[in-house]
Amino acid sequence: MRGEEQLREELQEFQKEKERIRNIVGQIGGSNSKQNKIVNTLLIIIIAALLILGGVFNRITPSLAVQVAILFGVIKLIWMFYESQRASHFQFWILNSLEFRINEIYKKVKKIEKELEVLKKVEELKQNEE
Numbered sequence: 001m002r003g004e005e006q007l008r009e010e011l012q013e014f015q016k017e018k019e020r021i022r023n024i025v026g027q028i029g030g031s032n033s034k035q036n037k038i039v040n041t042l043l044i045i046i047i048a049a050l051l052i053l054g055g056v057f058n059r060i061t062p063s064l065a066v067q068v069a070i071l072f073g074v075i076k077l078i079w080m081f082y083e084s085q086r087a088s089h090f091q092f093w094i095l096n097s098l099e100f101r102i103n104e105i106y107k108k109v110k111k112i113e114k115e116l117e118v119l120k121k122v123e124e125l126k127q128n129e130e
Contacts, residue, residue, distance in 0.1 A: 039076075043073075046072050050065045051069055054069075
């Protein structure tokens with residue numbers, strides 16, 4: 001029973017850590033933040049206004065309206081790539097740190113296994129002497 005309770009505690013701790021990391025990645029750019037929503041809405045409004053002014057009201061030439069709308073569309077794509085790159089870089093950094101720690105733990109486990117084998121041999125020798 002104690003082992004099962006310990007596993008549940010570890011699982012809850014893991015879930016908390018996972019949520020904390022998810023929130024950090026979201027702040028870096030891994031999810032729709034308030035800033036992203038504002039920029040997206042602003043660019044969509046500008047593009048729609050340009051197309052309406054150029055196509056419906058003929059305030060500016062339709063070809064200029066389309067060209068500027070395409071320009072803002074490209075700006076939006078660049079913004080998306082930038083945000084995605086930030087999140088990917090942060091996730092790579094986390095994975096790299098985890099790999100480094102896992103390698104350290106692996107080395108320690110191997111060292112402990114070797115020491116355990118030596119202790120077993122010493123114990124066998126003691127038993128054989130008796």
